[in-house]
């Protein structure tokens with residue numbers, strides 16, 4: 001497999017199903033997260049994909065296998081944060097969505113370790129099959145757990161199952177002070193929003209197809225026809241696009257290639273440093289995102305990403321490299337300081353990413369009102385995987401064509417543009433109920449207080 005096939009296999013398929021999954025969950029009371037056939041399709045595709053990777057002997061079969069796994073992962077990456085956001089109490093929503101990302105980053109660390117163990121000690125012929133096959137274990141665990149999970153209260157209210165919705169809210173609220181009052185208020189807010197949306201739809205004359213193949217048309221129309229929905233979509237896609245176009249996953253996919261070029265003796269272990277930094281700072285985000293706020297945490301962290309990228313660009317200007325990953329070009333001793341500088345600046349970049357851009361975009365569902373929440377989140381997730389695909393495919397060619405220094409500078413420019421757009425358009429949504437957060441985008445300043 002050459003360096004061009006590798007990113008193709010890495011990203012193929014991940015963004016394909018998100019739109020579909022979006023309409024599956026919007027459903028207007030006809031399907032649900034748990035009962036939907038989506039779950040079973042997801043499981044089937046995941047098993048089929050993993051089998052393709054396990055038993056495939058040619059690159060095309062592997063691309064197909066990886067695409068199928070990608071389809072399942074794409075759907076899950078959008079449904080899981082949406083489900084968490086709809087279920088979580090406002091004060092903990094950011095933290096709970098970040099728990100999901102924490103497990104993603106933990107999974108990445110485990111994957112690196114498994115990869116390293118099989119690369120060092122496994123058989124050359126079959127070791128890689130174990131690497132991909134072991135991915136089935138967490139999927140099976142997830143399947144077992146999903147069966148016992150409740151529907152979200154918002155879906156239940158829309159489906160006319162008010163008492164069950166109250167029961168779920170009660171369970172989630174627990175025994176906090178004034179719990180009974182909180183439960184009734186939450187339920188009332190959801191009901192008001194559902195009623196207002198039905199009323200708005202009636203006035204505008206828009207009709208939603210309930211269920212069936214065309215169930216995605218109504219929410220899609222409404223997403224583009226209503227100003228606040230368009231704004232929500234613009235912000236969600238901006239963040240998801242930025243999360244990938246800032247270049248982070250080129251480090252995830254190619255850090256061992258980069259560290260080999262820099263002359264580190266065990267590049268897989270050095271890459272592990274990247275994954276572990278990501279994990280540790282995602283924990284920091286978990287502890288602070290609801291307190292600091294989504295907007296502020298992005299405004300504080302993206303400048304450090306820019307600094308990290310520019311420092312690496314500077315470091316790369318001292319090292320002469322070849323991006324051909326089949327040959328190991330050991331850097332001269334004079335370049336060793338530059339290599340350490342690059343490692344250090346990459347860690348600054350990764351830490352800053354993990355605190356902000358790594359997780360805030362996944363809180364996208366709080367920007368959308370209920371009727372378009374899953375369609376909007378689906379489109380934004382598709383933007384994420386689309387951008388991921390582009391970055392995976394272009395990283396090595398860019399390193400060749402522009403030099404590593406300019407490639408990292410380019411990512412810094414993307415971050416700077418993103419930072420200014422976040423400053424201008426991203427409102428603070430932390431601590432607000434989903435209903436309050438979505439209504440922020442009504443006003444002309446997009447809910448942004450720039451002071």
Ligand SMILES: O[C@H]1[C@H](O)[C@@H](O)[C@H](O)[C@@H](O)[C@H]1O
Pocket residue numbers: 101104105108243249252278357358359362
């Ligand atoms: O939020 C996650 C996380 O930051 C991962 O580390 C990254 O690989 C994913 O692309 C991103 O969506």
